[in-house]
Amino acid sequence: MDLWYTERHKLGFGLTCRVTRTVANEETPFQKLAMVDTCAFGRMLLLDDMVMTSVFDEFVYHEMITHPALCTHPEPKKVLVIGGGDGGTVREILRHPSVESVELCEIDRRVVEVCTEHLKETSCRLADPRVTLVYDDGIEYVKRFKGKYDCIMIDSPDPIGPATGLFAAEFYRSVFEAMTEDGVFTAQTESPFIDGDLIQRVTRDVAAVFPVCGFYTVSIPTYPTGMWSFTMGSKRYHPVRDARKSDALGDCRYYTHELHKAMFAAVPKFARSLLPESFV
Ligand code: SPD
Numbered sequence: 079m080d081l082w083y084t085e086r087h088k089l090g091f092g093l094t095c096r097v098t099r100t101v102a103n104e105e106t107p108f109q110k111l112a113m114v115d116t117c118a119f120g121r122m123l124l125l126d127d128m129v130m131t132s133v134f135d136e137f138v139y140h141e142m143i144t145h146p147a148l149c150t151h152p153e154p155k156k157v158l159v160i161g162g163g164d165g166g167t168v169r170e171i172l173r174h175p176s177v178e179s180v181e182l183c184e185i186d187r188r189v190v191e192v193c194t195e196h197l198k199e200t201s202c203r204l205a206d207p208r209v210t211l212v213y214d215d216g217i218e219y220v221k222r223f224k225g226k227y228d229c230i231m232i233d234s235p236d237p238i239g240p241a242t243g244l245f246a247a248e249f250y251r252s253v254f255e256a257m258t259e260d261g262v263f264t265a266q267t268e269s270p271f272i273d274g275d276l277i278q279r280v281t282r283d284v285a286a287v288f289p290v291c292g293f294y295t296v297s298i299p300t301y302p303t304g305m306w307s308f309t310m311g312s313k314r315y316h317p318v319r320d321a322r323k324s325d326a327l328g329d330c331r332y333y334t335h336e337l338h339k340a341m342f343a344a345v346p347k348f349a350r351s352l353l354p355e356s357f358v
Contacts, residue, residue: 160216162233163189166200232265
């Protein structure tokens with residue numbers, strides 16, 4: 079059978095790829111969850127009919143949501159991930175020898191269970207003794223802590239339904255409070271091509287809370303428009319001046335120390351125009 083999957087993006091375009099096998103397809107208490115094998119992108123995790131990760135390009139997203147913050151902080155020990163039940167972000171965090179604990183707060187247990195069984199590429203380090211899995215709403219979970227984490231990564235789905243609150247000013251204030259006095263956080267912030275309004279609002283809200291802020295873009299072929307963004311908020315360290323070269327990251331496929339030093343200043347002009355002037 080000739081089976082094709084299409085993710086419909088806003089503005090009336092989409093990503094279409096040929097599916098060779100459906101590995102999982104279910105309705106969880108939170109969302110539609112599917113895992114499919116595709117010719118072009120290998121195995122893919124889909125939530126509510128949107129691509130969350132694919133074996134083909136997950137390295138870009140997971141290296142770039144983690145290492146810029148973890149290499150800005152001089153010695154990250156306690157790290158919290160909100161979302162990210164596929165485990166790719168945790169896998170990258172554990173490359174850092176200073177990291178003593180990683181909490182993964184994922185609202186949907188089935189994402190972790192299905193990925194643990196069927197997506198070893200990303201979930202391979204979830205059983206590491208430094209990792210604690212928490213099944214909870216990240217918005218509520220982060221409010222319980224004050225001054226605890228060195229770094230926080232917001233590995234959220236798109237801002238739809240329950241994830242909307244992960245892009246709200248109040249949530250960034252909670253993230254600020256939950257971190258140590260020199261904490262650094264990074265959030266995925268969608269595509270500058272089609273989510274400009276969101277990026278304008280989010281970067282303004284982050285700048286209202288954090289004294290040092292940065293923004294960078296990466297190429298992710300399976301995400302809408304292929305260009306994706308991340309926003310960083312830091313309580314003390316500067317993401318360029320304080321960028322630390324880590325020998326532990328030698329075999330990354332996208333992140334390099336040189337890219338880290340350059341990317342905050344190399345934001346394309348149309349995307350830069352969305353950001354507050356105070357951004358580095
Ligand atoms: N439109 C796709 C946005 C997905 C962002 N989160 C992906 C989770 C991968 N760990």
